Amino acid sequence: MVDDRRIFSRIPFVANAHVLNTEGDVYLNCRVIDVSLNGLLISRPDNWSGKLTDNFTVDLLLNEAQIVIKMQAEVAHLDANSIGFHCKLIDLDSITHLKKLVELNLADEGLLYRELSALVDMPEN
Template sequence: MSDERRYFSRIPFAADAHVIAPHGDVYLNCRVIDVSLNGLLIARPDNWSGQLADIFNVDLLLDGAQIVIKMQAEVAHMDTQSIGFHCQLIDLDSITHLKRLVELNLADEGLLHRELSALLDMPDN
């Protein structure tokens, strides 16, 4: 598991996510456990066939799917109960919604700014 995850606060958050593999596997309404500026953790679907380092399109559904945070994410870690995704690519609208979500739930503006700075300073993978 990468050390970079400790730079980002995990926010417990009840939501669903759709996880779509490039080769066609689709996992709908996966239960989100937590989110961060750098990714998310979901409950492992029963029929999961993904592997570490696989890339998926992840849609985080907010407000009854009225807001969708879309990202391309890599499987960073997984166990029998959960799957952790590291965000690889996210559009401006989605990062704006994700930042706002974290901001509303973090309750520490200074910590949010430090995490945003860390995110911007990270080298590309």
């Protein structure tokens, strides 16, 4: 059995994301599998060349790209089918939209506030 130490609830969510790094690698319209207050999981693009701990800018596109949640993220999980990103930096507007998205999809308001508290209390890396 896998030891699941996940602090943040994963919310299955249908959306696309644009992923880019400082070397100019761009992956457009990646299919989002799920999101959390601390990152997201996408389907791995066919031409993916990133590695664990690589840093990317991830734009999560909502409402036909009318709303964009932008975060600086690190590759935390990588397998043949998916890539998991850990959010390292996110602006106030983006975290507000992300919180609302999670809030609308989590049935337990108490769980949301516990996760927000855990997010605030996390040590900086």
